Amino acid sequence: METTLPLPFLVSVAVPPGLGGAKEGLNREEVSCLGCVFFQVTPPIVEKILRFLGRHNTEFHPYFDVTRLESRDDVVSLLDAGARKVFVNPERLSDFAEFGSRVAPAVTGSSASVLASATEHGLLVSDFDPTSGEAAQLVEESNSKKLKNFFIKPTAGADLEKFVKVAAEAHAIPILPSTGLSCKPETGKLAVSKILSSAWNSDRPDGLVPTVVVDENGAALGLVYSSEESVGEALKTQTGVYQSRKRGLWYKGATSGDTQELVRISLDCDNDALKFVVKQKGRFCHLEQAGCFGELKGIQKLEQTLLSRKQSAPEGSYTARLFSDEKLLRAKIMEEAEELCDAKTPEEVAFEAADLIYFALTRAVGAGVTLADIEKSLDAKSWKVKRRTGDAKGKWAEKEGITVASKEAAPAAAPAPAAEAPKETTPERITMKAYDMAKVSEEELDKALKRPSQKSADAIMKIIKPIIDDVRKDGDKAVLAYTHKFEKATSLTSPVIKAPFPESLMQLPAETIKAIDVSFENIRKFHAAQKEDKPLQVETMPGVVCSRFSRPIEAVGLYIPGGTAVLPSTALMLGVPAMVAGCKKIVFASPPRSDGSITPEIVYVAHKVGAESIVLAGGAQAVAAMAYGTESVSKVDKILGPGNQFVTAAKMHVSNDTNAGVGIDMPAGPSEVLVIADKDANPAFVASDLLSQAEHGVDSQVVLIGVDLDEKKLLDIEDELHRQAMALPRVDIVRGSIAHSVTVLVKTVEEAMRISNKYAPEHLILQLRDAEKVVDLVMNAGSVFIGEWTPESVGDYSAGVNHSLPTYGYAKQYSGVNLGSFVKHITSSNLTAEGLRNVGDAVMQLAKVEELEAHRRAVSIRIEHMNR
Numbered sequence: 016m017e018t019t020l021p022l023p024f025l026v027s028v029a030v031p032p033g034l035g036g037a038k039e040g041l042n043r044e045e046v047s048c049l050g051c052v053f054f055q056v057t058p059p060i061v062e063k064i065l066r067f068l069g070r071h072n073t074e075f076h077p078y079f080d081v082t083r084l085e086s087r088d089d090v091v092s093l094l095d096a097g098a099r100k101v102f103v104n105p106e107r108l109s110d111f112a113e114f115g116s117r118v119a120p121a122v123t124g125s126s127a128s129v130l131a132s133a134t135e136h137g138l139l140v141s142d143f144d145p146t147s148g149e150a151a152q153l154v155e156e157s158n159s160k161k162l163k164n165f166f167i168k169p170t171a172g173a174d175l176e177k178f179v180k181v182a183a184e185a186h187a188i189p190i191l192p193s194t195g196l197s198c199k200p201e202t203g204k205l206a207v208s209k210i211l212s213s214a215w216n217s218d219r220p221d222g223l224v225p226t227v228v229v230d231e232n233g234a235a236l237g238l239v240y241s242s243e244e245s246v247g248e249a250l251k252t253q254t255g256v257y258q259s260r261k262r263g264l265w266y267k268g269a270t271s272g273d274t275q276e277l278v279r280i281s282l283d284c285d286n287d288a289l290k291f292v293v294k295q296k297g298r299f300c301h302l303e304q305a306g307c308f309g310e311l312k313g314i315q316k317l318e319q320t321l322l323s324r325k326q327s328a329p330e331g332s333y334t335a336r337l338f339s340d341e342k343l344l345r346a347k348i349m350e351e352a353e354e355l356c357d358a359k360t361p362e363e364v365a366f367e368a369a370d371l372i373y374f375a376l377t378r379a380v381g382a383g384v385t386l387a388d389i390e391k392s393l394d395a396k397s398w399k400v401k402r403r404t405g406d407a408k409g410k411w412a413e414k415e416g417i418t419v420a421s422k423e424a425a426p427a428a429a430p431a432p433a434a435e436a437p438k439e440t441t442p443e444r445i446t447m448k449a450y451d452m453a454k455v456s457e458e459e460l461d462k463a464l465k466r467p468s469q470k471s472a473d474a475i476m477k478i479i480k481p482i483i484d485d486v487r488k489d490g491d492k493a494v495l496a497y498t499h500k501f502e503k504a505t506s507l508t509s510p511v512i513k514a515p516f517p518e519s520l521m522q523l524p525a526e527t528i529k530a531i532d533v534s535f536e537n538i539r540k541f542h543a544a545q546k547e548d549k550p551l552q553v554e555t556m557p558g559v560v561c562s563r564f565s566r567p568i569e570a571v572g573l574y575i576p577g578g579t580a581v582l583p584s585t586a587l588m589l590g591v592p593a594m595v596a597g598c599k600k601i602v603f604a605s606p607p608r609s610d611g612s613i614t615p616e617i618v619y620v621a622h623k624v625g626a627e628s629i630v631l632a633g634g635a636q637a638v639a640a641m642a643y644g645t646e647s648v649s650k651v652d653k654i655l656g657p658g659n660q661f662v663t664a665a666k667m668h669v670s671n672d673t674n675a676g677v678g679i680d681m682p683a684g685p686s687e688v689l690v691i692a693d694k695d696a697n698p699a700f701v702a703s704d705l706l707s708q709a710e711h712g713v714d715s716q717v718v719l720i721g722v723d724l725d726e727k728k729l730l731d732i733e734d735e736l737h738r739q740a741m742a743l744p745r746v747d748i749v750r751g752s753i754a755h756s757v758t759v760l761v762k763t764v765e766e767a768m769r770i771s772n773k774y775a776p777e778h779l780i781l782q783l784r785d786a787e788k789v790v791d792l793v794m795n796a797g798s799v800f801i802g803e804w805t806p807e808s809v810g811d812y813s814a815g816v817n818h819s820l821p822t823y824g825y826a827k828q829y830s831g832v833n834l835g836s837f838v839k840h841i842t843s844s845n846l847t848a849e850g851l852r853n854v855g856d857a858v859m860q861l862a863k864v865e866e867l868e869a870h871r872r873a874v875s876i877r878i879e880h881m882n883r
């Protein structure tokens with residue numbers, strides 16, 4: 016995780032602030048206000064630093080030079096304790112690859128050649144001499160390389176003012192020795208306020224910089240201004256001191272008594288605003304309210320109320336009763352936790368979560384713990400790299416019918432390569448909840464297999480309806496505005512690119528072109544084979560000929576998702592059948608990247624299928640533009656393609672609007688897979704198939720049905736799932752989706768198929784002995800993958816079958832996209848005179864029954880004519 020530094024420099028200290036030893040330089044409070052500290056760690060002080068971080072992890076943002084540590088355990092412990100970044104010898108980088116951006120190389124010297132060691136995660140150059148003859152070349156080289164996270168530390172005794180200047184020229188983050196800095200006017204030391212004021216950019220003639228004042232929970236109290244002098248005073252006095260635009264220095268609270276204790280100063284991402292975090296005594300605003308933007312709300316307001324109830328509660332206060340009755344509070348917390356787990360609708364969940372937070376915060380405030388303390392604990396946890404297994408504890412697991420064997424009972428997993436699972440880390444196990452059908456009821460199973468709840472239909476409609484209305488009213492202008500908002504593509508000036516698409520937009524590596532071409536051809540072959548070669552014709556009675564023939568839908572709009580992942584394969588799955596069907600106008604739509612461009616693979620596919628245009632928009636705005644048309648987006652007759660809940664809801668909405676006159680394919684939402692595996696299945700294959708859909712998004716769900724698996728086999732699959740998941744770049748998404756994914760244990764294939772047909776999965780994988788025979792039992796599924804050599808991803812990309820499939824159980828009534836999705840069928844009747852005589856009586860009699868005389872006459876008039 017790469018974060019913006021609170022300030023554009025680090026303060027280097029010999030020992031952690033406040034742990035003694037530092038006789039000179041900034042004191043503990045001063046360093047704490049600045050936040051970012053840098054230590055050179057040596058083996059004897061590791062323990063000391065770890066203890067220090069245990070207490071102050073969020074107060075200081077620590078960066079460590081660990082080149083003198085040999086023990087990998089020590090380095091990992093520092094990361095676990097909250098080190099934002101550690102710098103290691105370049106040759107040891109591969110040892111720490113799994114920690115990504117939190118580990119960067121460290122080198123020494125002033126020559127430009129040291130920059131060759133830089134990685135995408137940064138570089139530390141120590142012992143840099145700003146006066147050396149080589150410095151200018153290093154500056155030039157670092158500028159041409161556009162290095163990111165480039166930290167630079169001067170040689171001992173360097174002129175710091177000059178060093179800061181050179182570092183700025185090199186776009187490097189200077190590491191400044193605490194001993195050379197001062198928060199008070201002191202000769203021979205560089206004033207921190209001066210470094211800060213030289214770093215900020217003020218666009219005001221008086222040079223003041225806007226300063227947002229917030230409390231420890233981040234609630235904005237007001238907006239003020241700062242100068243170099245006021246920041247110097249604030250740092251010196253450790254209080255809120257600002258620069259009034261009319262009255263000079265402003266010591267907040269000097270007259271009102273509502274003073275502030277300074278907690279932290281930081282600059283924003285582009286250095287044009289300061290933030291002061293303060294502990295506010297009394298209130299900030301001159302009006303009767305906490306801050307200039309009004310009163311606190313939500314959890315912060317709750318904390319304020321609880322604190323005041325703790326000090327003096329009115330007669331009969333329930334909160335006061337909770338403070339004094341420990342057992343009651345304990346019972347209420349458990350009661351509310353259970354109610355939250357049982358809540359069904361989003362409204363219920365919000366209601367119950369609010370109740371639980373009230374009782375939890377009452378417990379915290381009662382124990383003297385503030386919201387800021389809780390947030391600090393959350394933040395500290397977010398930096399951890401060693402995780403606990405996260406399994407439910409004994410009585411709770413039992414209560415929920417979790418039948419998975421406990422970790423202790425599990426046979427030791429095969430040792431994994433060091434880069435994937437280092438011995439000193441115990442990452443939280445990524446595992447699915449298991450249900451044994453011999454022990455759970457059908458209702459319990461139904462509950463477990465419920466797809467992760469999406470926002471309620473009403474809530475989504477409230478979001479997408481105004482978007483659709485805006486696009487209908489304002490056309491291109493509205494589409495662009497939403498693209499600017501959601502995709503942040505603010506440079507985009509037209510929502511469409513039209514064919515012929517310039518070559519420059521589809522520059523791709525040869526291997527990608529080859530992969531697209533191979534997949535294109537397989538998809539084309541399979542969909543072309545679905546074409547009816549001639550009209551269907553049946554003579555239902557002598558002289559009565561009924562026919563059915565197909566015609567392509569003239570204009571189709573194909574939505575290619577692009578929110579969490581760009582999916583050029585979906586462009587193939589929709590574009591190729593549209594082309595094969597002969598649709599005259601093919602319009603693609605996909606969210607552009609933030610620079611306004613569209614992924615070249617999509618442009619290449621659009622070109623190959625002969626698309627008319629690409630709409631550079633996503634979500635409801637793209638759907639509305641294609642449904643109603645705008646100045647530059649062509650109106651289409653049918654919209655196809657998967658997408659998130661906003662896309663799906665917008666498709667449903669426009670298809671219900673008769674003014675739009677547009678059809679849709681089906682509800683195709685978050686990807687899902689159900690794997691049925693027996694004793695013969697390879698655990699690694701099973702796990703890889705589950706993960707291939709789990710990585711789509713946190714709202715995806717994957718299900719494993721194990722047929723007659725013994726405990727060892729199940730554990731093998733679970734170990735594989737965890738091991739493979741941990742090595743995935745999208746492990747965080749996988750954690751989210753696996754959290755609501757399940758394993759179901761059954762005895763027979765028939766039982767497995769019964770459950771699968773009821774669930775109606777988008778993808779069904781049969782990793783079973785004689786898998787082919789089991790296909791006869793499939794009643795509901797989007798697409799089936801048969802046997803151990805058929806991973807689902809072949810269907811996602813290249814086998815030829817379509818991957819745009821019904822999810823959420825809609826496989827019970829919808830087919831996936833196929834050639835038929837792009838054509839409509841027209842029927843015709845052709846009768847001879849004999850034919851009309853043969854069928855005429857039946858028609859006339861039924862018309863008589865319906866009392867539709869004109870219908871009857873259309874036949875009788877002809878029969879009479881024949882009889883004349």
Ligand SMILES: NC(=O)c1ccc[n+]([C@@H]2O[C@H](COP(=O)([O-])OP(=O)(O)OC[C@H]3O[C@@H](n4cnc5c(N)ncnc54)[C@H](O)[C@@H]3O)[C@@H](O)[C@H]2O)c1
Nearest residue numbers: 576577578579606633634657658659683685686711819820
């Ligand atoms: N079933 C299938 O056949 C199939 C195939 C491929 C992908 N998928 C699924 O498609 C989905 C793609 O979703 P995605 O989000 O990555 O991309 P997406 O393109 O469907 O959605 C992105 C768009 O959502 C809109 N949006 C996002 N947040 C919004 C908000 N708060 N309010 C209004 N609009 C908002 C924005 O306009 C954005 O452009 C995934 O769930 C994936 O699993 C399904």
Ligand SMILES: N[C@H](CO)Cc1c[nH]c[nH+]1
Nearest residue numbers: 582584585686687811818
């Ligand atoms: N599995 C998705 C259908 O649910 C399609 C896809 C696209 N890219 C990878 N997979």
